[in-house]
Amino acid sequence: MSTLKTVRIVEAADLDDIATGGAILGTGGGGDPYVGKLMAKEAIRRHGPVRLVDVEGFDDDALIAPVCMMGAPTVMTEKLPQGEEIVVALRKLEKFIGRKVDGLLCGEAGGINSTTPFVAAAATGLPLIDGDGMGRAFPELQMTTFGMCGVSATPMALADDKGNCVVLETIDNRWTERLARSCTVDMGGSALLAFYPMDGAKAKQSTVRGTLSLCAALGKTLRQARARHDDPVEAIRAALSAEIIFNGRVRDVLRRTVGGFARGEADIEGLDAFKGHRLRLAFQNEFLIAERDGETLVTTPDMISLLEAETGAPVTADAMRYGVRVAALAFPCAAAWRTLKGLELVGPRYFGYDLDYRAFSPA
């Protein structure tokens, strides 16, 4: 562990940027950044700062565990953890495995899930790896680069705000999703998890690198653009080498919370350069498909991020409301997803869309 390289020391004040950046990469899902940063700031104030580290510094036989919050974003935003249930989940996992974890990892990028690992890291003093298992957010827990690299999601521990705990050991990661989803629904719609325990070698192989640094950089970019009265949307677009695929006003959102997911469709009416055009976004927690004037433009796992036109603030699928002025950005997903194995896990057909994946290249 002596070779562990610190990327940065994360203080409470840094969490604003990380939560905002997380919500941008969260592509509509991954939870509300306001909620995420409150939880993490509180934990860092209480326990001290978090050491963000490079995964390469871990020994091959170190024990690494991702931690996150599971649930419909609609619920996650309203039903906050009581405190440090994520630590309860981590300790249960350690007890079940019979070994202490050496480093924490982020499951997905998102307004909440880029910040929940900071709660666990602050409370335990464990280093947090600068990376995650998606490079974005996805709705189901088998949808990770960890799983794609052969890591089992179990043993996995879930903890709720009431004090209930569940440990799962399943035959595959689809079964983990199925059982964990039911438990999460029973637990009131959200739960804290420690899962995908893996050794250092697997973590190096399977982690999407630099995700939390990227979150921090995106948040900082947005903050500075606002301070300078620059166009915040353009600043984010440039930082991500993304394309602005639409500007408009939300006209209609159809939304249901089904089996622990927020599913739906949004209809956006064009403004400015896009006047007279329409954008339809399909989402299941995250934005998955963008269709402009009936033409499919972006397909999962490529990334669709919605920003408030004036402030550049990320708009989650859950927070979309009639009349909100938005810009839609699209950019390529992590390279690992653009493989046959990746598209089986997170391509359009998995989500029930009768579409092939078409790799998006920003104009």
Add this chain to the structure above:
Amino acid sequence: MSTLKTVRIVEAADLDDIATGGAILGTGGGGDPYVGKLMAKEAIRRHGPVRLVDVEGFDDDALIAPVCMMGAPTVMTEKLPQGEEIVVALRKLEKFIGRKVDGLLCGEAGGINSTTPFVAAAATGLPLIDGDGMGRAFPELQMTTFGMCGVSATPMALADDKGNCVVLETIDNRWTERLARSCTVDMGGSALLAFYPMDGAKAKQSTVRGTLSLCAALGKTLRQARARHDDPVEAIRAALSAEIIFNGRVRDVLRRTVGGFARGEADIEGLDAFKGHRLRLAFQNEFLIAERDGETLVTTPDMISLLEAETGAPVTADAMRYGVRVAALAFPCAAAWRTLKGLELVGPRYFGYDLDYRAFSPA
């Protein structure tokens, strides 16, 4: 452990009687006795006989674990365990607790659940306590005399036929029921459990005594009555000091499998001494309420058992069919249930019936 007193050695051939007797005490639930005896006989043939013991012989600090099958009887009868998942559940529980179990216990009386503990006992060589946690069958897993005596249902391990395992630790036994039920539904409608781990002192305090001996005696009574061409219903009635509250023919059964339970109502048309009368039985896995000509006659937790009029074979709620000739027997429940605490757990109001419990006394 040297003081452990053997009640009897149970061989494969004894399982016919035990399964039949279990189904009589199962009061309509607890699974099909044919399925139960097949599983247990196979295990005893493979591993050797089971030692049935008196709970009194265990040290106060011995570790005792009940084992059973959970699920809608409709499913339990059609979806058999692959083999010894019940042993998997037991081993997971032991691993989680970090200690070997000293004795097994039966969760409930029933066609399946009086026999599943024999599978675990045969495969592990552990002694099986002559008793159970209900003295009958009930649909939800917090409904035990163990729970009434303050034993937590968790840590609890569930195993399915595919190889999935879940370990629960909950804040109370209602939460155990809720989470375990969802997992069981996900697992295909049935699962094998090891739960309510307790020490020897608690087992002595909370166990309904002699249940498995009673099952064996009832099965034997029925078998001998048939061999002697005696009236089998009358033989069982006498053995249980029960009252025959009805003779008739099943006219109609309304039945749905909801959330892992078989719920419904049966309408029985009187014959012989009951000609011109009607019996309605309400059930949720088990028979819970008997109403004759609109008058409530028997209420849960008192026992209602349905026997085929001609053969005396127990008829489960699941197996009731139009036209079947039946006799309905009623008899008092285990004394522990006839308390305020007991009725809170298993009285008519818990099940949603707008009725007070009325203690049944056989005429």
